[in-house]
Amino acid sequence: LAKTTQPISMDSYEGQEVNITCSHNNIATNDYITWYQQFPSQGPRFIIQGYKTKVTNEVASLFIPADRKSSTLSLPRVSLSDTAVYYCLVGDQVPDNFNKFYFGSGTKLNVKP
Amino acid sequence: DTEVTQTPKHLVMGMTNKKSLKCEQHMGHRAMYWYKQKAKKPPELMFVYSYEKLSINESVPSRFSPECPNSSLLNLHLHALQPEDSALYLCASNPMGGQDYGYTFGSGTRLTVV
Numbered sequence: 001l002a003k004t005t006q007p008i009s010m011d012s013y014e015g016q017e018v019n020i021t022c023s024h025n026n027i028a029t030n031d032y033i034t035w036y037q038q039f040p041s042q043g044p045r046f047i048i049q050g051y052k053t054k055v056t057n058e059v060a061s062l063f064i065p066a067d068r069k070s071s072t073l074s075l076p077r078v079s080l081s082d083t084a085v086y087y088c089l090v091g092d093q094v095p096d097n098f099n100k101f102y103f104g105s106g107t108k109l110n111v112k113p
Numbered sequence: 114d115t116e117v118t119q120t121p122k123h124l125v126m127g128m129t130n131k132k133s134l135k136c137e138q139h140m141g142h143r144a145m146y147w148y149k150q151k152a153k154k155p156p157e158l159m160f161v162y163s164y165e166k167l168s169i170n171e172s173v174p175s176r177f178s179p180e181c182p183n184s185s186l187l188n189l190h191l192h193a194l195q196p197e198d199s200a201l202y203l204c205a206s207n208p209m210g211g212q213d214y215g216y217t218f219g220s221g222t223r224l225t226v227v
Contacts, residue, residue: 034215034216036216036218041201041220041221041223042220042221043117043203043204043205043218043219043220043221044156044203044216044218045218046215046216046217049215087155101146101158101216102158103148103155103156103157104155105155106155
């Protein structure tokens, strides 16, 4: 089972770039890395997913080194509305073509004005 | 429709009550999940359904009983709960059951057991 380790919390200011790193030393060959954002009393929201190198979408970038033992979520120019908990997930590949996801502790990002 | 809809949004029940949580998606996803989330904690996996069959039960007490009547609907039947079962219950779905598509979560049901 691939466990993930993230910083418990991070502070930033509006307009800054924020990088949140996740460690997943036991990642399996077939596992993808997925990041979610969660606001209080809401369900997690998919942000970005990747397997290796770099992935970019309209809200974030995901950097994955060659050994895949860590990954970094990059949020460009954060705003107050980006204050949330960010989870890094690594799936546990099982037969029958489905996965069970275990959430790590997550990183509470506080964006200040 | 790209949403997972959970009802009710809030539920208060006594320890002797029987209630049900409902989750619905019309995205054609064939894997559906129940998670439990306590305050300031990450979501914990409870059950996984794949193609309407229970595939994983994470040693959840029998007072929680999942049901998947069809590919679009997932229920969680509750009976004789304890106050410590109060939490946010989240439903999620995934199209192929694989992780390369990400998961879509509902907004959750806030359950309070009194």
